Amino acid sequence: MASVKREEAIFADLPLNQILFGDCLDILPKLPSHSIDLIFADPPYNLQLQKELWRPNQTPVVGVDDEWDRFANFEDYDDFTTRWLSECRRVLKTTGTLWVIGSYHNIYRVGKIMMDLGFWILNDVIWHKTNPMPNFRGARFQNATEILLWAKRSREARGYTFQYQAMKNLNEGKQMQNVWHLPLCTGAERMKIDGKKAHSTQKPEALLYRVILASSKPGDVVLDPFLGTGTSAVVAKRLGRHFIGIERDPRYIGLAQERLKNTPFCGVDERELLITPSKRAAPRVAFGQLVEAGYLKVGTVLYSRDRRIVAYVKADSLLRWDSKEGSIHQIAALAEGKPACNGWEYWYYEDEDGQLISIDVLRARYRAENGLE
Amino acid sequence: MASVKREEAIFADLPLNQILFGDCLDILPKLPSHSIDLIFADPPYNLQLQKELWRPNQTPVVGVDDEWDRFANFEDYDDFTTRWLSECRRVLKTTGTLWVIGSYHNIYRVGKIMMDLGFWILNDVIWHKTNPMPNFRGARFQNATEILLWAKRSREARGYTFQYQAMKNLNEGKQMQNVWHLPLCTGAERMKIDGKKAHSTQKPEALLYRVILASSKPGDVVLDPFLGTGTSAVVAKRLGRHFIGIERDPRYIGLAQERLKNTPFCGVDERELLITPSKRAAPRVAFGQLVEAGYLKVGTVLYSRDRRIVAYVKADSLLRWDSKEGSIHQIAALAEGKPACNGWEYWYYEDEDGQLISIDVLRARYRAENGLE
DNA sequence: TGGTGATGTGAATCCCCCC
DNA sequence: AGGGGGGATTCACATCACC
Numbered sequence A, B: 001m002a003s004v005k006r007e008e009a010i011f012a013d014l015p016l017n018q019i020l021f022g023d024c025l026d027i028l029p030k031l032p033s034h035s036i037d038l039i040f041a042d043p044p045y046n047l048q049l050q051k052e053l054w055r056p057n058q059t060p061v062v063g064v065d066d067e068w069d070r071f072a073n074f075e076d077y078d079d080f081t082t083r084w085l086s087e088c089r090r091v092l093k094t095t096g097t098l099w100v101i102g103s104y105h106n107i108y109r110v111g112k113i114m115m116d117l118g119f120w121i122l123n124d125v126i127w128h129k130t131n132p133m134p135n136f137r138g139a140r141f142q143n144a145t146e147i148l149l150w151a152k153r154s155r156e157a158r159g160y161t162f163q164y165q166a167m168k169n170l171n172e173g174k175q176m177q178n179v180w181h182l183p184l185c186t187g188a189e190r191m192k193i194d195g196k197k198a199h200s201t202q203k204p205e206a207l208l209y210r211v212i213l214a215s216s217k218p219g220d221v222v223l224d225p226f227l228g229t230g231t232s233a234v235v236a237k238r239l240g241r242h243f244i245g246i247e248r249d250p251r252y253i254g255l256a257q258e259r260l261k262n263t264p265f266c267g268v269d270e271r272e273l274l275i276t277p278s279k280r281a282a283p284r285v286a287f288g289q290l291v292e293a294g295y296l297k298v299g300t301v302l303y304s305r306d307r308r309i310v311a312y313v314k315a316d317s318l319l320r321w322d323s324k325e326g327s328i329h330q331i332a333a334l335a336e337g338k339p340a341c342n343g344w345e346y347w348y349y350e351d352e353d354g355q356l357i358s359i360d361v362l363r364a365r366y367r368a369e370n371g372l373e
Numbered sequence C: 001t002g003g004t005g006a007t008g009t010g011a012a013t014c015c016c017c018c019c
Numbered sequence D: 001a002g003g004g005g006g007g008a009t010t011c012a013c014a015t016c017a018c019c
Helices: A002-009 A024-030 A074-091 A107-117 A164-170 A205-215 A231-238 A250-261 A287-292 A328-336 A359-369 B002-009 B024-030 B074-091 B107-117 B164-170 B205-215 B231-238 B250-261 B270-274 B287-292 B328-336 B359-369
Strands: A018-021 A036-041 A092-102 A120-129 A145-152 A179-182 A221-224 A242-247 A301-303 A310-313 A319-321 A324-326 A348-350 A356-358 B018-021 B036-041 B092-102 B120-129 B145-152 B179-182 B221-224 B242-247 B301-303 B310-313 B319-321 B324-326 B348-350 B356-358
Touching: A018 A250, A024 A074, A024 A242, A036 A074, A036 A205, A074 A092, A074 A107, A092 A107, A092 A205, A107 A120, A107 A145, A107 B107, A120 B120, A120 B145, A145 B120, A164 A205, A164 B287, A179 A205, A205 A231, A205 B287, A221 A231, A231 A242, A231 A250, A242 A250, A287 A359, A319 A328, A324 A328, A348 A359, A356 A359, B018 B250, B024 B074, B024 B242, B036 B074, B036 B205, B074 B092, B074 B107, B092 B107, B092 B205, B107 B120, B107 B145, B164 B205, B179 B205, B205 B231, B221 B231, B231 B242, B231 B250, B242 B250, B287 B359, B319 B328, B324 B328, B348 B359, B356 B359
Parallel strands: A018 A242, A036 A092, A036 A221, A120 A179, A221 A242, B018 B242, B036 B092, B036 B221, B120 B179, B221 B242
Antiparallel strands: A092 A145, A120 A145, A301 A310, A301 A348, A310 A319, A319 A324, A348 A356, B092 B145, B120 B145, B301 B310, B301 B348, B310 B319, B319 B324, B348 B356
16 A cells, blocks of 8 residues: 555654755654744756857857756646645644745745645745846847745744844845845855866855745754755754755765765854844743732833823723723823833833833843843 | 627737726737737736735835735636737747736746747846845845746747847946845835725836846837836837737826826937946855854854954854854944954964965955856 | 934735634 | 744935924
């Protein structure tokens, strides 16, 4: 029975920090469902380059024409894409997300299939190459981009990881856009054999750094079904994540293992240097705790910024405004006629000098004085 | 017989410089085959907005929920897309090309269908908006792009128009890339009724300038099956091309006719085109890029010139000094007790020999090695 | 007339925990 | 799985009121 064979073949434990040798259509079914936090996939591009391309100086341009990158027709490519994406969706946790990178030759087919399979696109990210190859014929616009699709498992899936604050920090304090200006993988980073490119589409580590830092946490499991020379695994290791790589060409596996050997795993002592936790992750402080702890006395008068709204703190930490009672958030929303309002930012109290102080300052003080940071 | 009716209905002469009232699925079949030089299509995106979205200042975001953007499911959308694209392909000359603009909500479906119908993609052009709406919840990357697909009728089609030199001139003498930095349609250019936007998705004329100038010649026929308020027709007229517009909402037709009345035929000369803004991405290098690219490893120690101040590089490119965190500039200023300080000049790292090297040297190396000079 | 600060707004698939 | 409640979250411009 096929199902029994399949059960037997499934890994009892996740093969963490390993490169699995074989075709991803054979290996992925052996991974358990709902076990992976993040998938990065750089599938074949189906470029269908037929004629050779020559530079103006009569030297040939080396294109992508590896054997693994040829499909007979769209149907074959779509079938292959549907199969590996389906398996990826199965092994992904409901909190997990998937990245796929491609060019205009394949990404439109891939994106459509992703949507059909139920993936819910979060962003299409444009990798704008700072040093792209020129268009030698002058027949089109210079193609300077590849596209990454970032998606969660389904529209309903909740709890995916997005390190908003870390991305903002990387971008000099402004929220990171879906356009990334990054150079191609060149120079010493580019793996070479006898002076020639070891892999025709090796991705830069900086690209994977941003992908993995943005959408996973230390200790998460990062799966790459088309590992190639191992860029995603190397960066995952650097950033204190676990990796699982799948690759069917033993030559690439050898190169990836060499790179991994030279990559230190981010040590525990470095974990604290990874990223600043977001405000959302800060321990919650209920307004009632401030009242209980005496930071605000029962009966204290709270004001809106313009002193137009005046409310009183009750012993049960609800506010009384007019004849109405509710939480700091509910009364603020009510007073402003809005569906919701952050009470921590809305309310102020008066200090001895009659100055208005935000109650959010009190919350910060409470956190600081009670080891809640 | 349907075929007879169809034949009878076809326009004897092309309805040049007219706006045709009706659904493009009804009107397109009346146009003769192989008659159009250039098609620009801005179809519904099928945005699928569900809940209300509020800005941090508690005002609502006005989303697109027009009747014309609602489809029951992907199948309906695909069917609609297949039908109008098929007709577009029929009416296109073999030397003609087609542009379609969309967002990640629809462009992957559209692109896949285009390929299936036989269109051959020449470029995917990224419209990188210079002033996009932020992501208010900090839940994703800020979505700053729309995508235009530019395609010829078939792989074999020869002789399409690409004004390579004009594009090069527009781009300060360098090859025009497939990434266009252009602002949204705002201000006086935006059509308004009673102070409110007349159309929820009006495109900027500058975008259509590039499209029409790049891929057509004076006297060519430009067809727009989703004319809206007429941006493509207006720009075609200004550039000395003929237009044919199709629109099913009479209110939009009225607005478009008003704009056309105020537009001179061929009212643009070369000099005016040459001063069209062509902002290039600034070759700025953020400190974070050095960290991402591995020029500085996470945990690297940075020193002030006199080694008095010692800080650590975090994964999100902030520095940690004492218990404080901030950008290279902020921490330098803090450590020196100054209001501001240039971190690029302040910080040094140690090389293998214990020599202090300025991080500004690293920045210069990054620029040199990645074509950013 | 000119500068300054407040206000408005753009194709938006925009939270998460707990009951 | 659906509802309720806490509470976190914005960038580049254009316009306009006001001094």
